[in-house]
Amino acid sequence: MRTRFDSELETLYVSMIKMGSLSEDALSSLQDALSGKTRSRLEGIMQITHQIDEKEREIEALCLRLLLKRQPVARDLRTISSAMKMIMDIERIGDNAGDIAEIIPFLSGDELSQRIGLDRMCGEVSDMVAGAIDAFVHSDVEKARSVISSDDIVDQSFVAAKEMITEMIRKGDKDAAEAPDLLMIAKYFERMGDHAASLARWVLNAHDASGDWLNNPVQVE
Numbered sequence: 001m002r003t004r005f006d007s008e009l010e011t012l013y014v015s016m017i018k019m020g021s022l023s024e025d026a027l028s029s030l031q032d033a034l035s036g037k038t039r040s041r042l043e044g045i046m047q048i049t050h051q052i053d054e055k056e057r058e059i060e061a062l063c064l065r066l067l068l069k070r071q072p073v074a075r076d077l078r079t080i081s082s083a084m085k086m087i088m089d090i091e092r093i094g095d096n097a098g099d100i101a102e103i104i105p106f107l108s109g110d111e112l113s114q115r116i117g118l119d120r121m122c123g124e125v126s127d128m129v130a131g132a133i134d135a136f137v138h139s140d141v142e143k144a145r146s147v148i149s150s151d152d153i154v155d156q157s158f159v160a161a162k163e164m165i166t167e168m169i170r171k172g173d174k175d176a177a178e179a180p181d182l183l184m185i186a187k188y189f190e191r192m193g194d195h196a197a198s199l200a201r202w203v204l205n206a207h208d209a210s211g212d213w214l215n216n217p218v219q220v221e
Contacts, residue, residue, distance in 0.1 A: 005070050012062055012083055013137045019055040020133035022048050023090050026097035027126040034119040036110035045101040052094035056087045082202040089195040096188045103181050112175050116164055116182055121157045121189040124150065128196035135203045147200035154193030161186040
């Protein structure tokens with residue numbers, strides 16, 4: 001019985017990796033567009049978001065099957081319940097990626113995005129997602145904590161971007177008309193950083209029954 005359970009748990013890990021990889025693909029496409037490499041991959045992001053939704057439903061069904069048929073206890077139960085929470089955060093990251101993909105075509109060029117630092121924010125969020133999924137699969141608590149700490153970098157980048165955009169408006173910069181779109185993209189990345197940090201906190205939940213991981217919880221709107 002335990003061998004069968006372990007096999008299904010391994011399937012869960014593989015599915016989580018695939019879902020995380022899809023969100024990383026979407027973020028990579030955004031980063032390419034914002035850093036001036038190419039915008040040709042933006043059209044594929046909506047398809048990726050649909051794939052993320054499908055993977056969410058698949059993992060949710062697997063988790064429910066494990067809960068109902070295998071009736072796990074203790075750490076196994078926390079692992080499965082954490083996975084069910086994590087897929088919600090990954091799905092929201094995918095949705096935010098789709099929202100940004102719809103805004104980018106309205107920007108006049110990539111130079112302004114780079115000056116604001118949007119491409120770097122995107123890269124940081126992508127690293128956080130990859131780190132959180134890796135921490136979950138390999139039971140790496142320290143990596144999960146590192147991901148949570150990285151959210152401070154994203155938050156600081158958002159504050160810096162907001163200040164630059166505000167100054168651009170104040171000075172009547174020629175690109176000020178794009179300020180609302182730039183600020184919206186920066187805010188989406190800030191939210192995605194919160195979701196990525198939330199992923200890491202659920203990794204801690206899978207390993208700590210005391211509830212200490214709940215200290216300073218991530219609040220995502």
